């Protein structure tokens with residue numbers, strides 16, 4: 204099953220199981236089913252609960268906030284995550300504030316789905332990974348889709364949280380296969396890190412024996428895997444990949460023993476340089492493991508520039524597996 | 537709806553309506569006074585001169601209706617809950633504060649009443665609430681107060697568009713006091729609010745009257761139709777802000793302020809004996825409230 208199908212199936216199940224959930228977004232109705240088909244079939248199966256909206260990102264997220272405030276639950280699709288910038292006010296100043304600014308906890312079960320990332324030639328305003336702009340907002344949880352995850356469980360977790368959640372979905376994953384049965388490929392296996400609340404670990408045979416740990420969100424998982432393959436086959440360096448389901452709030456505690464054992468940590472993400480999620484993770488790792496790492500945590504991200512449309516130029520800007528390989532090698536030498 | 541003579545406004549009101557008007561008036565005056573004494577911090581926007589709007593609307597609203605308020609919301613809150621203790625405690629961060637002192641003057645949530653301090657932000661939220669109500673609680677509506685300046689925000693139009701498209705039970709009450717902070721409406725609003733509302737196919741009423749009975753008579757059938765599924769209603773009150781924008785920041789000329797005062801519902805000559813009695817009662821009550829609330833310990837946070 205492809206990741207797109209898995210997400211679509213998860214949405215079908217969420218709507219079937221919980222009549223209080225509504226889905227809203229631009230062009231989400233059948234037969235189109237959303238720009239990336241993630242909402243396919245929903246409007247036919249749940250008429251009235253799936254709303255096609257005007258092109259009004261701020262308005263739609265506000266409506267979702269209102270639905271949640273009145274006792275419902277809402278899942279919004281932002282057509283391209285770049286456009287979530289237009290909903291910044293509703294996300295940062297309304298939904299995430301309201302869960303605590305009225306002096307007592309208020310439940311606002313609300314998910315904003317954000318198809319993100321480049322690699323498809325959509326150009327500067329349709330290719331960004333804006334996760335970093337939403338890191339560190341009190342009352343706002345940031346998640347990212349991973350090809351290792353159970354997406355039904357993921358939606359369940361976000362709705363149960365009772366706080367607004369942003370879900371970044373790297374578009375490149377949509378057509379990728381969802382991993383299953385703990386097997387990533389012929390070299391690597393995966394499982395959930397016990398007690399981690401949804402961190403997948405991917406490794407060769409023993410997660411405790413890695414030379415280096417790579418922490419990466421779901422959208423970068425394939426590039427991390429490719430890097431790990433190169434490092435293992437060509438340099439005999441074994442890496443452990445950790446893929447957290449939730450990027451923020453993020454607690455490095457359950458990962459610490461693994462990071463300490465390896466003594467070398469790389470954080471890889473697709474965001475452009477500067478003020479990144481990785482910097483936040485690195486700070487936590489440094490605070491905890493300073494003196495027990497061989498080198499400071501290495502940050503791997505896209506270049507500090509717009510994301511060009513032409514494939515060869517886009518490649519130069521976006522983070523690639525080769526950059527991860529390089530970072531790991533530099534850390535270990 | 538035209539304006540009527542000032543005396544008529546207060547004389548034809550029930551004790552209850554007049555008492556509420558006066559409670560809001562004296563509450564707001566007291567706040568400015570406390571500000572002057574340094575007993576209130578941050579900012580506070582009083583609704584002096586505009587009190588009659590929420591008082592007129594109060595009986596048109598059901599307990600199950602949602603009300604969204606803005607930065608100038610003390611009157612909206614008091615007209616709904618008649619709870620000067622909780623509100624003053626909120627504004628001064630004392631025990632018994634409606635929101636534990638976290639929200640303060642501009643951020644209050646109590647039951648189905650919510651205010652927030654970002655202009656225009658509440659309209660999409662009210663639209664979402666109205667969407668829920670349309671399907672889950674037919675007959676119940678969401679009402680949102682905004683100022684004229686807030687019609688500069690795009691969120692207003694996104695919300696009106698959706699509310700009209702989906703025929704939602706939403707009432708947008710605009711308190712057009714002719715000014716936004718320091719900017720006259722003529723310098724920030726092209727065209728008219730009525731034309732803007734009508735452009736979305738919303739029903740619209742312009743209200744000049746400051747007489748609660750007249751306002752209620754005019755609005756009751758319109759609210760009823762909104763409840764029954766006729767779609768959003770936009771009401772524009774031509775009103776006057778008598779006080780400063782917030783604390784002492786009035787940039788208007790003396791003449792402009794005099795003009796605003798000329799439209800006050802509060803009779804400058806003291807009014808009838810009944811008025812004088814209720815006025816003295818409200819003033820004394822607010823003194824009691826302030827004395828009691830300010831003697832309370834500071835508020836603690838829940839959760």
Ligand SMILES: Cc1ncc(C[n+]2csc(CCOP(=O)(O)OP(=O)(O)O)c2C)c(N)n1
Nearest residue numbers: 607608653654655683684685686715716717
């Ligand atoms: C988005 C936003 N921009 C600016 C402000 C600052 N501000 C607070 S009140 C106000 C004026 C609002 O004018 P209007 O809507 O006419 O309401 P009034 O104050 O006259 O009641 C401004 C600019 C704000 N609170 N929110």
